[in-house]
Amino acid sequence: MKLNAGCWRQRLAVLLIATIWLTDCATVGFEAGAVAACPPVVEYSREFQTRAAEELVTLLEGSAIAEVLNDYAVMRQQARVCREA
Known part of the structure; x- marks a missing residue:
């Protein structure tokens, strides 16, 4: 049974490393004109701005x-x- 547990640990380690690499790629910035999620812009009333x-x-x-x-x-x-792009 210990031999089997070691096999699962190795697979788990490989899965963890692959996840880290893929996450790292996902955090790279985007180029102008590319599709991206834009944050909303809260609109404030003129009175509040004043x-x-x-x-x-x-x-x-x-x-x-x-x-x-x-x-x-x-x-x-x-x-x-x-948002305009």
């Missing part, structure tokens, strides 16, 4: 939150472009 802009002005210069919001704005624009 309130957010007013709150952003009150933050200290160099604030981490302001930097994160700038990154978020870039990601939103990228998602819009992705």
Whole structure:
């Protein structure tokens, strides 16, 4: 029975390695114009955008939150472009 268990371990190891390789290939980026799943872009009301802009002005210069919001704005624009493609 121990001989059989070793055989299954070897098969399991091969399956695990193959899964890792295939997963690694799946995480590679896509080329422009290729079919891809685009994240949704949440739409905010004009009033909400105005309130957010007013709150952003009150933050200290160099604030981490302001930097994160700038990154978020870039990601939103990228998602819009992705959806239009």
